[in-house]
Amino acid sequence: MSVRELELDLDAFEGPFDLLLTLVLREEVPLVEVDVAGIVIAFVERLAEREELDLDACGEFLVLVASLLELKARSLFGDEDGELEELAPEEAAEELARRLEEYRRIKEAALWLAERLAGERDRFFRLGPAPLAPPVERRLAPQDPALLAAAVRALAAEPPQVSLKHLELRFPPVTQFLERFRALLKRRSRFDFDSEVEGLSRIEQAVAFLALLDLCRSGEISIDQVRPFAPIRVAREETGRSEEKEAPWTVRSA
Amino acid sequence: MDRPLRLVAANPLDALARTLESLLVVASQPLSVDDLAEAAADDGERVETALGLLGERYREGRSGIVLEEVAGGWAFRASRDAAEACGRLFERPVERGLSQAALETLAVIAYLGPCSRPEVARWRGVAVDSVVAGLVERGLIAEAGRESGIGGAVRYRTTPLFERVFGLESLAALPRLEELGGEDGEIRDRLEALAERRPA
Missing domain, CATH: 1.10.10.580 (Structural maintenance of chromosome 1. Chain E)
Incomplete structure (x- = not known):
């Protein structure tokens, strides 16, 4: 059986494993959204359907999934790519523990928010867009009718002909x-x-x-x-x- | 029964309190002391004293309208006693069906914000694009600039509405992240135990 033709049906991707790898490497499918455990389960199910163990296929699958996991781990670590390389196993465990603890705290914070929300369920308040600020009042200066008439007359006058002289440039040969x-x-x-x-x-x-x-x-x-x-x-x-x-x-x- | 607060016109503080009362009943969002002082053309300290008077009058158990300090300002809300009646006519639409993923994302942004989607994803270990979009739509978070550098990712922060929905005076009213959970080092211990069992 070919590992690369393994049919996958995941949330983020549906199709052969081979295509998924290609899309991941081209960064067309974000690896963070790929459920690697789902791939493993699909492979194990395929394996269980067969009577004899295909060691070559297993080996290839292990290599591919391991590199996929490593890529995913790196993408989750973001800009710490370089540091990851040099981490000793103990340091890596330490880093992992630190991150898991951070995440646990956030989960606790989310729980706190959920409880808070439940406790505030009986608080009703008015919700809406803010009323508009009053428009600025523009006071007009006292007007002289003669001045206004002059202004209107100026507007009513035929505007002077616009000169097009500058458009008629003459280029001698x-x-x-x-x-x-x-x-x-x-x-x-x-x-x-x-x-x-x-x-x-x-x-x-x-x-x-x-x-x-x-x-x-x-x-x-x-x-x-x-x-x-x-x-x-x-x-x-x-x-x-x-x-x-x-x-x-x-x-x-x- | 408590006597209603007698507002004597000769006392300017009472006049100020009445003005603040009017401003707060018109507002659809919490008003800060500065907002109130500016609108009432009075000074902040007197506004705070007057708010104290109003708070006494509009408190839970005494009035159907309750004055509360929330989201960095002051606002009227319904008494909790009337919640059931309010619930028959109105709902609190912002929070309906907030998923676990949404709450976790909200927690990351409330505690660590402003932060970008990739940063939230790093904390939660999964992509958060649709969750973030949903929170923006509900008005609980809003864009707050971009990360530095060309094409930096959009950063998000929680909105005053978030504080109001969760009944927080400000973000500082959130419990400290270090104090949440308690059993520090539990995961670390389990990992170390695993490492010891593994043959070298």
């Missing part, structure tokens, strides 16, 4: 600046970016800068800047014609 800079570089070997884009809008300046980066990538120019926020100086790259070769990045300073 990058090619426009590419052409402009190339034309410029035909006349002059170097120019100052800042003075060239002076007077343009922020958006135009940004697009112009994109064009500059594009030119740099294609190796047509080199860019130089002494320090952050200093004027950006652009120089024609004599050897780096885009038609002749794929120039590597030549930006020395962004």
Whole structure:
């Protein structure tokens, strides 16, 4: 007979032992809820049905149930996993006794509560949600009719048209600046970016800068800047014609 | 027969006592001395004296309404003499069918709270999720923050209703855990006896 196929019918689980082990190891069934004694009883019943003793099955079952019990004990001990490992048998017995005593005290406390409850059974009292606190009274300052009328008039007035100007951002094409800079570089070997884009809008300046980066990538120019926020100086790259070769990045300073 | 307490308007303490009486009859929960003092716009010490006067008037055997100190405050309740009559019209729904598991869980939380479900489970050795949910539903325990750390388990404590149902002035009125049971070390002795019998 196979231990792993042992059919179980417990409160927390119903099915073969094998599946229970898998679920426990995957932590899908909380071990604290598994009645290990129930598993043992199921196995012993199966054993009793057979005429001869299957020692292999018994051995396997003992090993599995022992490890299940150990796992369960560990989970009940919570965060003291590490300590449990090093406990000597006497210490373990001591610890067990301590816990059993703690539990016995709680059982006594529960008994005390039960007796108390029985003794209080004849105490009737009103039970209900607390009445609401009184609402805070808000006193109005004395009002001037003319002021009120002015306030209502202000509310009745047509609100001013909301400006949508900021939504109409115009992005000039990058090619426009590419052409402009190339034309410029035909006349002059170097120019100052800042003075060239002076007077343009922020958006135009940004697009112009994109064009500059594009030119740099294609190796047509080199860019130089002494320090952050200093004027950006652009120089024609004599050897780096885009038609002749794929120039590597030549930006020395962004 | 006792003479009814004569409330003389000229005595301000009597006036205060009447005010407290009114407050307590409206309240559906025990009112603390601070609550009463604030509502009556008087000082706590005088409120306590006035409560003493009322306690004398509303006591078991003298009145159908009894003033009691419970759950950290003062409240009116029915006289125990009238319990049978009260029982024909009303019940005490909170405590009906409290199981042994529920009482043990309640004991752990009352003595060791606030504590989380895993902590209670550790004491009782079995999972307590449904028991805790039942106690929350009855209003005997309530959530009280979380354990420290990310994703810490919810902790529970007993409510004023718990104290009221069990007739406790406060949690301090519970008997000390160490004094419960008495026969300390009995289990220890039995385990040690077992260990000695076992061949080494």
